[in-house]
Amino acid sequence: YESVGSYTVMLTVSDGSDESSETKTDYITVIEPTDEPDGWFLQNPYPVPDDLYSLNVLDANTAVAVGQGGTIIKTTDAGATWSILNSGTSVNLNDVYFPSMSTGYAVGNNPAYGEPGTVLKTTDSGDTWDALSISINYDMRGVFFIDENTGWIVGDGSYGQDGTVIKTINGGDSWTEQSSNIDGEIRAVFFLDSNIGWIGGEGYCALTTDGGSTWTPVDITTEDYQYVKEIQFLDANNGWIAASTSLYQTTDGGNIWTAVVPASDEYYSSVYFSDANTGWASSEEKVFKTIDGGANWTEQIDLPGYGGYDIESLDFSGSTGWFAGTEGIIYQNTDGSWTEMSSSIFPDTHTDLKDLFFVDENTGWIVGAVDNIWKTNDGGHSWIEQTGEFWTVYDVDFVDASNGWAVGDGPYNDDAKIYHTTDGGTNWTEQTSGTENWFAAVDFIDTNNGWAVGYAGTILHTSDGGNNWSEQSSGTGEYLNDVIFLDSQTGWVCGTNGIILHTTDGGTNWSQQTNSNDNNLYSMYFLDSNHGFAVGAEITILETTDGGSAWNEITTGSYTDPSYNSITFADQLNGWIVGDNGTLLTTTDGGSTWTEQINPTGVDLESVFFVNPTTGWAVGDNGAILKTSTAGEIPVAINEPDFVDTEPQKYMLHQNYPNPFNPTTTIVFDIPQAAKTNITVYDITGRTVDNLVSEYKQPGRYSVVWNAGDVPSGMYFVRMTAGTFSSVKKMILLK
Structure with a gap:
């Protein structure tokens, strides 16, 4: 095809007479290629x-x-x-x-x-x-x-x-x-x-x-x-x-x-021996060679890095040798010396990343067990090491492109660390925390008001950008893992053994909220003052719709199940969860249902962040940085649903076809029982773009065409409600 767009394919079956002919229409969609893969892909290592x-x-x-x-x-x-x-x-x-x-x-x-x-x-x-x-x-x-x-x-x-x-x-x-x-x-x-x-x-x-x-x-x-x-x-x-x-x-x-x-x-x-005399052996971070059948061994390479790597496997084909090991290291030997074929932005060190924050599609920061803070100006394709002396950093938060804070641990018998920048990370200065208790999380609502939480129930508050920090009484000795504030008064904290704290006066008073789940909680997100989520150990997902007065279990498992470590939302409908063993979940209906997404790694993922409903990143162990520009999905052309001549057995909103489309697309939906039905189109901000159906429907299969000629290219969402049923599908408009 010479150009992008939707193309119609028609198949006509006939015995030669017009009366008996039958035509079937299908669609092929040609999409403009992008520089980035669909779904989630690795940016590092x-x-x-x-x-x-x-x-x-x-x-x-x-x-x-x-x-x-x-x-x-x-x-x-x-x-x-x-x-x-x-x-x-x-x-x-x-x-x-x-x-x-x-x-x-x-x-x-x-x-x-x-x-x-x-x-x-x-x-x-x-x-x-x-x-x-x-x-x-x-x-x-x-x-x-x-x-x-x-x-x-x-x-x-x-x-x-x-x-x-x-x-x-x-x-x-x-x-x-x-x-x-x-x-x-x-x-x-x-x-x-x-x-x-x-x-x-x-x-x-x-x-x-x-x-x-x-x-x-x-x-x-x-x-x-x-x-x-x-x-x-x-x-x-x-x-x-x-x-x-x-x-x-x-x-x-x-x-x-x-x-x-x-x-x-x-x-x-x-x-591995190639003959009776010549052989190689690996041990931890070293490779040895012998040319006399093993009587004598010479060290060929000793891998660099704090703590070293473990070489797990070594193999040869003729004179070409390879070894592979922990953290994805791969080396090759073609001329008697070993050359690394793997690469990472973090040289010579183990690099478990803990958190990230982006202010737009290009500008972001990552922190972790790297004794540093790294910044990108090109959406994660390259990273710049920031200036400063850092200990292990667990969390980072920015209120704009210039003003940010990072918190973490400090040396033994010394204060835990709070770092602050006013120039987008070009320079970081240490602020006085006044406590040896390490910090797990920090949240600022503007350039003045922020909170840091961590070890043994520690909660600190500042109202002057961190120049002065004062301790607030949490009333608990549990480790506090995350903090989120919606404004200067309303906030929540979660931590070990299912602890959830809430304040309505900026933290002057914290009250514990009732939660029957005692698993460790690692991350929280609130869509508004009523609707929020907490995730944690043993695939725990908790939801509240009343500001935390009641927390309901969406999922929970056993000690053999992985932990969910971070949750975020891009808007009222679209959210993501990451966790151990490469776990990556998404929701498109505001958290009512969660589905797994394809992930190119199995390492533990510690944090996820989206700047809009399509563009996001996740970070984790061994320096893992993942990105998606397609909401984590792999777009496919969706064709017309097969026709059924019987009444539908359940409510269903089918995927629109064609998808992607320009400028029209057909939306098919099934009604098994008579009900007031609404079909509404939203943009990525949650704003209503078009109301396609709003009427009482008898049982049957229906279709409606949406003409998007007056709206710009991008991702849209079609939502169907009928009685208590609700379903959302993503639609991609390409012009």
């Missing part, structure tokens, strides 16, 4: 912030890595670019192996206690993955195939029982459980052919010569907690093991193992 637990190199250009939160990434250009692939799961993936260029397998944890472990398969070089069915209700740790059909998976077992070994000979269509004779979890597996193989667990290795029908355990070491992480054999006699505190070698097929490096505090995770 590259390619992912997730811990990578396994890497398999297919050839000099192609590698696949798996890891935290269901992460699968792939390169086909020697690491210059990486694609984030859809695994279909959010569990940790622990190992990946390709017996051929096209067919690969990945294994991981079980989604919940008592459910089967995760096994995935691809037949298109990793571009798409399908889940395979197994009956073992434990985490799966390792996988190895000798061809596309025959392979083994190892994993955990019941306490005091043997670890898991299962085998397939038909590409994973069915699995046979084998007796491993090794207690506890098994993390490593390697086979030379269909008969000879090895598995490794805690302090033991077991070998088989009959394809796993029988396994003979061998004691590797008498040291406790010596977990076997990886096994490699060059032939039936010569092999190596990477274990917790040492590397081991065998020359007799695994009957006797000898430590080839002294036991140490190093935690060895991976080993």
